[in-house]
Amino acid sequence: MEYKEPREAYKGVIREITIGKGEKTLKIGGENILPLHFFDEGSLPNPPKFALEVLDMEPTEKTPHLYEPFGDVISDPIKWAKKCEGFGVDAICLTLLSTDPAEKDVPADEAAQLVKQMVNEIKKPLIVYGSGDEKKDAEVLPKVAQVCSGDNLLIGPVQKENFEVVGKAILDHGHVAIAQSPLDINLLKELNVKLCKFLPPERVVIDPLSSALGYGIEYSFSLIERVKQIGIITKDSMTMMPIIANLGDECWKTKQAKENKTQGLLWEGITALSLYLAGANILVLKHPETLKLVKETIGGNGTCQN
Amino acid sequence: MIIIGENIHVIAKDVSTAIRERNAQVIQSLAKEQAQNGANYIDLNVGPMKKDTEETMKWLVNCVQEVVDLPLSIDTMNPVAMEAGLKYCKKRPLLNSASGKTDSKTQMLPLAKKYNCDVVISVMTDKGMPPEVESKIESIMETVSYANELGIPNEDIWVDPIILPVSTAGEGQRIAVGNLEFIKILQDVLPGVKSTVGLSNVSNGVPAHLRPILNRTYLVMLNRYGLYSAIADPLDEELMAFVRGENPEITDLIYRTMDGEEIDLSPLSQKEVAYVKTARVLMAQTLYSDAWLEV
Ligand code: B12
Ligand code: SF4
Numbered sequence: 001m002e003y004k005e006p007r008e009a010y011k012g013v014i015r016e017i018t019i020g021k022g023e024k025t026l027k028i029g030g031e032n033i034l035p036l037h038f039f040d041e042g043s044l045p046n047p048p049k050f051a052l053e054v055l056d057m058e059p060t061e062k063t064p065h066l067y068e069p070f071g072d073v074i075s076d077p078i079k080w081a082k083k084c085e086g087f088g089v090d091a092i093c094l095t096l097l098s099t100d101p102a103e104k105d106v107p108a109d110e111a112a113q114l115v116k117q118m119v120n121e122i123k124k125p126l127i128v129y130g131s132g133d134e135k136k137d138a139e140v141l142p143k144v145a146q147v148c149s150g151d152n153l154l155i156g157p158v159q160k161e162n163f164e165v166v167g168k169a170i171l172d173h174g175h176v177a178i179a180q181s182p183l184d185i186n187l188l189k190e191l192n193v194k195l196c197k198f199l200p201p202e203r204v205v206i207d208p209l210s211s212a213l214g215y216g217i218e219y220s221f222s223l224i225e226r227v228k229q230i231g232i233i234t235k236d237s238m239t240m241m242p243i244i245a246n247l248g249d250e251c252w253k254t255k256q257a258k259e260n261k262t263q264g265l266l267w268e269g270i271t272a273l274s275l276y277l278a279g280a281n282i283l284v285l286k287h288p289e290t291l292k293l294v295k296e297t298i299g300g301n302g303t304c305q306n
Numbered sequence: 307m308i309i310i311g312e313n314i315h316v317i318a319k320d321v322s323t324a325i326r327e328r329n330a331q332v333i334q335s336l337a338k339e340q341a342q343n344g345a346n347y348i349d350l351n352v353g354p355m356k357k358d359t360e361e362t363m364k365w366l367v368n369c370v371q372e373v374v375d376l377p378l379s380i381d382t383m384n385p386v387a388m389e390a391g392l393k394y395c396k397k398r399p400l401l402n403s404a405s406g407k408t409d410s411k412t413q414m415l416p417l418a419k420k421y422n423c424d425v426v427i428s429v430m431t432d433k434g435m436p437p438e439v440e441s442k443i444e445s446i447m448e449t450v451s452y453a454n455e456l457g458i459p460n461e462d463i464w465v466d467p468i469i470l471p472v473s474t475a476g477e478g479q480r481i482a483v484g485n486l487e488f489i490k491i492l493q494d495v496l497p498g499v500k501s502t503v504g505l506s507n508v509s510n511g512v513p514a515h516l517r518p519i520l521n522r523t524y525l526v527m528l529n530r531y532g533l534y535s536a537i538a539d540p541l542d543e544e545l546m547a548f549v550r551g552e553n554p555e556i557t558d559l560i561y562r563t564m565d566g567e568e569i570d571l572s573p574l575s576q577k578e579v580a581y582v583k584t585a586r587v588l589m590a591q592t593l594y595s596d597a598w599l600e601v
Binding site for chain 1: 590593595
């Protein structure tokens, strides 16, 4: 009998989402195969993309080997972002840490102005994360959406506590939402169902929360893997969104990463690679050398196929 | 289907207070209500009952027997409380429950023999809950044959596959489907045994107002495969209507969903749509979320 290669064809397609406008655009998602299943029917039109994280304030805890590549620009977010562009990123991820009531409690207006200035000055698409404080984000993120109306930013985290107000602003001003839920597939779906009652699913990216190596990475891995399987195999409309893995900060919070540089790069690199293998579509890192390491590992076209 | 009324349960604050204060009225009205609504047994879930065991069990059992004429299900993990309860039952009681755990085999199963009563035996073992249908079957066959050796016939054994919440991170749905399969094949592997489930556990952790529809739908599904009894809430009128075989249209919709039919929802009433969506979730045809009726 002749041997026939088994080839699966799946029903679901991850929605292709464009971020940014004009020259500064980026596409994520669009695949109808499971991660790295190039042997199956279907394709991966947009291999995973990488962003570096920039903070809107000088970090209070300055791990030397983490911030050394940026020199003195870490006190100036715009310069910091520009420096990141030199490291071959696909996007910049700005975290509005200063707006956190536990940090400087910077008002929404001021934060939004900075975002607008960054949009104007950088050449890459922009991802904007609020501080994660649900109440403060409900003020800050709608303001950012409004001031940057039409710039098609990727904005989050949109959480179950604030999805109505943040989601509405994202809809009104033409951006894409990062829907974030606490590492639980049922809560993840619930948030998407509620959000997509008024926001088209083509404007939603999933942030399932990314735990670092040794700090729950197995939760994140199996969750991302499962979201992809349910979207692609069973065609569940509410999980067919691209996934963002915002892992840099989680990694550099660990004792191991802070200890020394090699360990830090490997900690962030292994976490990124694992979540890439699980199916993340865009990954946010902190250290430019990790970015280089990960890109070398997965190859020039981002598909592990050289 | 035999319904074992679940409402006398120490986790309910008013019940535990009533037992502590010997407030017969609270307990008796719960028992009467359940009986009036069609319960066939009254479950007395007393928890571990470490204090004044003998005396409390005697009071509780007699208190219920004074007002209802139904057999009781004595529900505790504590063999001392179990024996105290069984001793005072006038009608042939149900020992709820034993399992394949060593302690249970050596302490609970002999009580079932001694008091010549029916006994619930769950699939649990010393290693915990068997993860797959096959391992559950394996475990229950072993425990049942142990019980047979003690002189307990299959006809007196009510097998419990252990129902878990459908809402737990994906696994719950897989287990819900597995338990249907378990009930379906049970008679082939252990002819003559009866079966039971703790029905409401399927909706544990789900927002309170959404729990009943999960319980009812799952009962209809289990009933299709020959489930003999369920520990459930007889005060849920709609659940009891299903038990009496009413609502044939909805039952049919649930069955068709189970068979994988793509049912057109557009001509259906809101209520019918809700049952179809719930059956889809319980068959793991679509990922569970608390918003399952809103999709
Ligand atoms: C990721 C995670 C972990 C990661 C933590 C990653 C990290 N960065 O620290 C790891 C794998 C290490 C972990 C371990 C444990 N976890 Co855990 N974990 C989760 C999970 C999946 C998500 C939590 C999360 O990140 N939320 C989002 C963030 C933004 O919210 P947060 O509140 O700031 O989350 C932090 C705390 O929740 C904390 N944390 C995580 N787990 C636990 C457990 C306890 C007891 C405490 C005090 C704190 C804590 O770490 C999180 C990140 O900083 C939840 C389930 C869920 N979906 O909620 C379970 C959950 C919180 N974990 C739980 C348990 C039981 C544990 C363990 C005790 C398991 C064990 N037997 O060893 C350990 C204890 C860890 C500890 N001492 O802190 C239970 C808690 C049950 C309860 N109410 O007591 C949960 C709810 C899961 C469950 N249903 O079983 N966990
Ligand atoms: S990732 Fe590391 S710490 Fe976490 S479970 Fe695995 S071995 Fe243990």
